[in-house]
Amino acid sequence: MREPVDLRRRRILSAVQSRGSVKVIDLAAELAVSVVTLRRDVEELAREGKLRRGHGVARSMAPVEAASSSGQPPADGDAVALVVPERHSYLYETLHGARTVLEAAGMRIALHIAPRAAGAEQSIVERALADGARGLLIAPRWRSAAAEQADYGWLAQVKVPAVLMERRPRPGSALHAMDSVCSDHWYGTHLAVEHLVALGHRRIVLASRNDSPTARAIRAAFAQIAADRPEIDDWAMTLSAPDADAEPAVDRGPQPGLAALLRERGATAAVLHGDVDALMLVQQLSDDGVRVPQDCSVVAYDDMVAALGGTPLTAVAPPKAEIGRAAAELLLHRLDQPVGAGTASVRRVELMPELKVRGSAQAPTAVAE
Structure with missing residues (x-):
């Protein structure tokens, strides 16, 4: 004969209150009901405010109240x-x-x-x-x-x-x-280059950091994409800031300022990573007589503060x-x-x-x- 719902739920509450917390899968086995049934009971009891429902766990209200009154986080191992x-x-x-x-x-x-x-x-x-x-x-x-x-x-x-x-x-x-979850930074770099190429730019510079996995992924992607695009006549890379390189032992040769590099290569566009550095670089370009976007088009990468500049920057926005x-x-x-x-x-x-x-x-x- 099936146990009445109200009796089963009283037993659930008793178990949870006596133990503080209990796994739903374990309690279902103890009460000889399916995990689906037990979860449904726990959800209803949580709606009634009689217990707290965690991920796969039912927890008593009492330990939470005691912990909150003492100013200490609940030590429930969850x-x-x-x-x-x-x-x-x-x-x-x-x-x-x-x-x-x-x-x-x-x-x-x-x-x-x-x-x-x-x-x-x-x-x-x-x-x-x-x-x-x-x-x-x-x-x-x-x-x-x-x-x-x-x-x-x-x-x-x-x-x-x-x-x-x-x-x-x-x-x-x-x-x-x-297990990992990551932005597709190759695609993000592609978006930046594609936007500039579609506007007619044929000489493009990347000024980026080199001190994080994201920065290294963007640099590798830019080099590949720029080399593979027949529309691009010339491309170059430089560091976006003096402290942007985590591997100073690697001899990268002299790193010219962005304005000097643009003039040296005849570049009309730049991709700038990250966008805090991008805002600073745009200011430096202005100080050097290079106007954005009239003299140099810019696409920033990260989109944390790119929209806040005196010239709001077009930016690649990873889904952070x-x-x-x-x-x-x-x-x-x-x-x-x-x-x-x-x-x-x-x-x-x-x-x-x-x-x-x-x-x-x-x-x-x-x-x-």
Whole structure:
């Protein structure tokens, strides 16, 4: 004979209140009902305010109230660690996207800001796991290719579900088979070049950083795309700022200022990464007598502040918040897998940037006339 719904729900409440929190899949087995039925009961009890529903977990209201009154976070072991570099506004927008998904699922979030010191992420992750984090979302700084390589070993050994945000490990590396969500920066670079070529520009310069995986991806993509486009007569790359290179030991030769490089190569357009540097470079061009867009068309990359310049900049906008949301959803999918159910296929998600046209690029003067 089937147990009455109200009795089953009283038993659910009793179990949750006595234990503080309990996994839905475990409680369903104890009560000899399907997981679907148990989830439906938990959702109804949560709507009635009798318990809290987390991702795959039912939690008592009492521990939450006690924790909030003491000013301490709930120590229920249902936390996800988010690790991002300090002073990195691009990734802060990504973590806010992840936060919305995790909080909606009832997950507690432990945010960790990694300082610039080499190897900082490893010790932070180790502490977070020791404190009971169930999962990990991480965007390592990886200023250089060597720093990236150095992190592969320990990250591959993390014992909880983990997802890389806005990072794409080297193919064949120890992290190749790690879940990741990343912008397609090749496509973003393509959008910038395509926009300038369509306007009639045939000589294009890239001024970019070289101190992050995104910067290295953009530089590699630009070199390939520019070399492969028959419409482009000449192209060149330089650093966007004096501190933009994480590998000073590499001899890149003298790095001319952007205005000097434009004149030297007869270039009429530039792609500038990132857009904080882009705004500064546009000001420097103005100081050197180069007008944007009349003398040089500009497309920025990142779109954090590109629209705020005296000349609002056309910019490639990676889907920063959506990267975080997708990464959080992927992590929740991992956490929802029953123990012993086998390993789900690794997922490497790429999301497409878009181009925000604002008028800092126009046809070169010779073409316009």
